[in-house]
Amino acid sequence: MPLLYLAMAEEGHLTNQGMEEVASWCGITPSQVLAVASFYTMYKRERTGQYLVSCCTSISCMLADGDDVLAAVEDESGVPHGETDDEGLLSVEHVECIGACGAAPAVQVNYELIEGVTPAKARELVQWLRTARPRVVNTDEMQELFGGERSFDWGPREERGAVGPYPAFQPLGTVGSEVVD
Amino acid sequence: MTTPLLVTKRMVDHPGDSHTIARYESTGGYAQGKRAVGLTRDELVEEIKECGLLGRGGAAFPAGLKWSFLAPARPAYLIVNADESEPGTFKDRQLLERDPHQLIEGIIITAIANEVHHAFVYIRGEYSKSARRVQTAVDEAYAKGYLGSGIFGSDHELEVTVHLGGGAYICGEETALINSLEGLRGEPRLKPPYFPAAKGLYMMPTIVNNVETVSNLPHILAMGAKKYSGLTGSADTGTFMMSLSGHVNRPGNYELAHGITWRELIYDIGGGIRAGKDLKAWIPGGASAPWFVPDQHLDLEITKDATAAAGSMLGSGAVIVMDEDTCMVRAAERIIRFFAHESCGQCTPCREGTTWLEMILRRIEEGQGRAVDLDLAIDVSDGISIGLAWPPKMTTICPLGPSAVSPIMALRDFFRDEVEAHIAKGGCPVKSGGRPPETTGGEEE
Numbered sequence: 001m002p003l004l005y006l007a008m009a010e011e012g013h014l015t016n017q018g019m020e021e022v023a024s025w026c027g028i029t030p031s032q033v034l035a036v037a038s039f040y041t042m043y044k045r046e047r048t049g050q051y052l053v054s055c056c057t058s059i060s061c062m063l064a065d066g067d068d069v070l071a072a073v074e075d076e077s078g079v080p081h082g083e084t085d086d087e088g089l090l091s092v093e094h095v096e097c098i099g100a101c102g103a104a105p106a107v108q109v110n111y112e113l114i115e116g117v118t119p120a121k122a123r124e125l126v127q128w129l130r131t132a133r134p135r136v137v138n139t140d141e142m143q144e145l146f147g148g149e150r151s152f153d154w155g156p157r158e159e160r161g162a163v164g165p166y167p168a169f170q171p172l173g174t175v176g177s178e179v180v181d
Numbered sequence: 182m183t184t185p186l187l188v189t190k191r192m193v194d195h196p197g198d199s200h201t202i203a204r205y206e207s208t209g210g211y212a213q214g215k216r217a218v219g220l221t222r223d224e225l226v227e228e229i230k231e232c233g234l235l236g237r238g239g240a241a242f243p244a245g246l247k248w249s250f251l252a253p254a255r256p257a258y259l260i261v262n263a264d265e266s267e268p269g270t271f272k273d274r275q276l277l278e279r280d281p282h283q284l285i286e287g288i289i290i291t292a293i294a295n296e297v298h299h300a301f302v303y304i305r306g307e308y309s310k311s312a313r314r315v316q317t318a319v320d321e322a323y324a325k326g327y328l329g330s331g332i333f334g335s336d337h338e339l340e341v342t343v344h345l346g347g348g349a350y351i352c353g354e355e356t357a358l359i360n361s362l363e364g365l366r367g368e369p370r371l372k373p374p375y376f377p378a379a380k381g382l383y384m385m386p387t388i389v390n391n392v393e394t395v396s397n398l399p400h401i402l403a404m405g406a407k408k409y410s411g412l413t414g415s416a417d418t419g420t421f422m423m424s425l426s427g428h429v430n431r432p433g434n435y436e437l438a439h440g441i442t443w444r445e446l447i448y449d450i451g452g453g454i455r456a457g458k459d460l461k462a463w464i465p466g467g468a469s470a471p472w473f474v475p476d477q478h479l480d481l482e483i484t485k486d487a488t489a490a491a492g493s494m495l496g497s498g499a500v501i502v503m504d505e506d507t508c509m510v511r512a513a514e515r516i517i518r519f520f521a522h523e524s525c526g527q528c529t530p531c532r533e534g535t536t537w538l539e540m541i542l543r544r545i546e547e548g549q550g551r552a553v554d555l556d557l558a559i560d561v562s563d564g565i566s567i568g569l570a571w572p573p574k575m576t577t578i579c580p581l582g583p584s585a586v587s588p589i590m591a592l593r594d595f596f597r598d599e600v601e602a603h604i605a606k607g608g609c610p611v612k613s614g615g616r617p618p619e620t621t622g623g624e625e626e
Contacts (some may be wrong), residue, residue: 001344001346001361001364002344002345005345010396014582026364035366036366038366039347039349039366039367039368039525040306040346040347040348041347041348041349042307042346042347043347044279046610054307057515058268058515058519059268059269059468059515059516059519060268060269060426060427060501060605062512062515063426063427063428064427096266096350096519096523097268097269097270097468097519099265099266099270099271099273099307099308100271100274100422101268101269101271101426101427101432101434101499102271102424102425102426102432104231104426104432108307111306111307112309112310113310139310151432151433151434152271152275152279152433152625153196153279154278155196155197155198155199155279157280158199158310158313160313160424167306167307167309167345168309168313168316169309169312169313169316169343170315170316171343180403
């Protein structure tokens with residue numbers, strides 16, 4: 001499974017070629033790789049934008065009007081759930097619970113979390129991604145710019161973040177360390 | 182009685198640096214890991230059995246008993262289940278991000294008690310920051326010689342691998358998690374024969390414990406089983422974390438003693454319902470749990486047994502509170518949608534049943550409901566969990582499907598009138614229910 005993230009990091013999403021490559025490393029067939037990849041929502045097998053905006057609409061976020069945040073993101077970006085804009089900059093999806101229920105509703109950009117988002121802030125977030133085009137998206141920076149309440153005290157700010165629509169994690173070599181200010 | 186804080190004490194006292202190894206060690210950290218290398222398996226297992234610690238992942242299985250079931254074959258593995266995905270739950274995220282060394286020390290204790298030399302922390306893919314924090318902490322622990330070969334100068338060897346999931350709720354089920362860790366689809370295995378304690382990861386004996394469970398171990402060892410089990414005066418020992426969300430004034434994670442009442446949790450700790458509204462219903466233990474309503478359940482004690490006697494469970498400790506303006510059909514639809522999306526698809530009752538339930542609820546909410554729809558939903562639910570009671574009867578390999586019918590039980594038992602009003606009126610009669618639910622994204626993207 002880490003190899004599938006590596007393949008995504010290489011090409012921006014999981015291509016057939018990427019899955020064939022993973023298959024050859026593991027000594028299994030490409031269809032076996034596809035069977036695994038298609039099981040999990042985070043392996044994106046279609047063209048995915050540089051920024052994947054995931055809006056939570058599960059129960060706790062729904063109770064806090066997360067549906068309005070999703071509608072604002074879709075409207076401002078012009079990208080409906082499950083799709084990507086022509087430029088390949090933004091993908092939008094609604095997701096099930098991402099564990100930020102204490103300060104719902106929540107949005108993630110490339111799996112970097114923002115809690116306590118309002119529809120107005122969500123529109124600002126889309127505009128910011130379009131104009132500032134940060135190379136690295138960082139949860140602490142986005143929380144300060146577009147977030148509200150937090151589920152708990154996050155502690156000190158970190159200057160690390162994601163560089164594409166896959167999680168930023170040291171063993172995958174996907175952590176962006178550029179200071180994003 | 183004020184609850185003594187255990188697993189959240191450090192992050193409350195030292196919010197600026199509770200995740201660092203320096204702070205961890207300056208506040209007594211790793212002392213119990215060091216002590217544990219001098220104890221035998223029997224001593225450690227007995228201690229944990231005696232303390233009465235219940236697993237905090239949702240099933241509330243006694244942790245010491247789980248350890249004692251571990252088959253003698255070696256190598257054995259430890260997996261920390263950090264695939265926290267139950268809607269409403271965010272306690273493990275806080276423990277991972279704010280006190281990762283506490284978890285690592287718990288891993289060390291578990292590994293020594295069970296002769297484990299390789300432990301995995303399976304963190305859900307969406308928790309990338311949590312995974313980075315834990316990986317950093319693991320790296321620090323290796324650098325200090327607390328992990329790796331000869332930990333704390335002993336002859337114990339312990340490798341810890343942090344693994345990131347792919348975004349699938351079902352991987353929180355222990356055998357699905359094991360499949361996923363092996364690089365397979367996260368489909369639960371049949372038990373028997375695939376009990377993790379006997380045939381787990383790579384078919385070897387495996388312990389799967391939740392983050393909060395493991396994080397408690399250093400505290401239990403530090404105070405001793407006797408003191409721990411008498412800590413709160415409740416039959417359910419120790420403290421437990423509850424994730425409070427929804428329409429309360431003060432949502433958040435709270436470390437509490439068992440035995441307070443729901444009224445105290447929602448009105449005193451949670452600060453009551455937002456905007457002075459009335460409480461309509463709450464979910465006591467994550468989206469899988471049957472719902473509670475104020476006129477029957479508000480003064481019940483929050484313990485495993487009292488909750489079970491009332492027909493629900495404490496589950497993952499997630500309490501989702503809904504005020505008087507909440508549409509029960511819409512809330513139920515949203516929860517069923519989750520299970521329909523997360524069903525792994527192996528077992529027909531779950532795969533087909535959750536999808537049908539989602540369709541039925543959506544058409545009721547959208548004003549297309551038919552007079553038979555509630556009974557139809559109950560009938561479909563009965564096909565997933567025969568008799569529609571709690572604990573649910575199983576028709577499937579894992580409990581996902583049978584838990585998914587909890588909202589239908591709530592509609593049947595408490596909100597039949599509201600469902601019928603939806604159908605009669607041809608739409609949602611509840612104030613906040615104006616916006617129709619989103620359509621499902623589809624399992625395969």
